[in-house]
Amino acid sequence: MKHTVCAFGDSIVKGVVFDSIRGRYSLLKESFANLFVKNTGIRVNNYAKFGCTITKGRQIISRHQEDLSNYSVTVLEFGGNDCDFEWAKIAQNPEADYIPNTPIDKFEAEYSAVIDTIRESGSRPLLISLPPLDPKKYFAWISKGLNAENILKWLGDVDHIYRWHEMYNLVVLRLSAKKDVPLVDIRQAFLQKRRYQDLFCEDGIHPNKEGHRLISDVINGFVAEYA
Numbered sequence: 001m002k003h004t005v006c007a008f009g010d011s012i013v014k015g016v017v018f019d020s021i022r023g024r025y026s027l028l029k030e031s032f033a034n035l036f037v038k039n040t041g042i043r044v045n046n047y048a049k050f051g052c053t054i055t056k057g058r059q060i061i062s063r064h065q066e067d068l069s070n071y072s073v074t075v076l077e078f079g080g081n082d083c084d085f086e087w088a089k090i091a092q093n094p095e096a097d098y099i100p101n102t103p104i105d106k107f108e109a110e111y112s113a114v115i116d117t118i119r120e121s122g123s124r125p126l127l128i129s130l131p132p133l134d135p136k137k138y139f140a141w142i143s144k145g146l147n148a149e150n151i152l153k154w155l156g157d158v159d160h161i162y163r164w165h166e167m168y169n170l171v172v173l174r175l176s177a178k179k180d181v182p183l184v185d186i187r188q189a190f191l192q193k194r195r196y197q198d199l200f201c202e203d204g205i206h207p208n209k210e211g212h213r214l215i216s217d218v219i220n221g222f223v224a225e226y227a
């Protein structure tokens with residue numbers, strides 16, 4: 001059996017965190033993907049990309065399609081960027097209608113196609129649920145330097161950010177059930193924590209070092225057994 005894993009997704013899989021001291025994003029050495037390699041000895045080729053949506057991810061996967069049969073498992077984690085909006089435009093005109101980076105119907109269709117591609121290529125897909133976000137931190141982050149009042153007017157309330165993000169996670173859960181793909185539910189692990197918000201960076205959406213340790217605890221045994 002092949003004991004090699006590849007991963008596609010966004011900055012969370014890549015191990016990106018926001019360094020508040022330096023005021024910039026950086027790669028975390030103790031990311032959950034790196035901890036997985038350290039704890040299991042299973043090699044991981046990580047093709048995740050900062051800012052990646054499912055549409056961009058599908059393009060990246062297609063470039064590696066011929067190699068997918070070399071991997072026993074292909075890990076997927078998308079949605080956080082897909083559900084995001086162009087906040088600067090909303091801040092300028094909260095009366096207009098806006099669509100997210102990837103409308104939810106397209107998100108589901110694209111994700112479904114990606115799962116099919118991986119199976120047809122000879123690898124086994126494994127989905128990771130979206131970690132929750134901290135709506136208060138995230139609102140402060142996206143409205144920095146913008147008209148926060150206008151953004152809030154368009155949203156209706158700050159918690160709408162959480163609910164909108166949750167809809168995309170529900171698509172991932174639905175695809176897992178519909179297409180019989182195993183799912184590692186890291187979201188539940190976060191929400192079981194009384195103060196899950198403490199496990200996120202200043203931007204409210206990227207898990208911090210402690211958050212990655214939690215993801216590692218959940219995913220290590222699951223993927224090692226599945227691989």
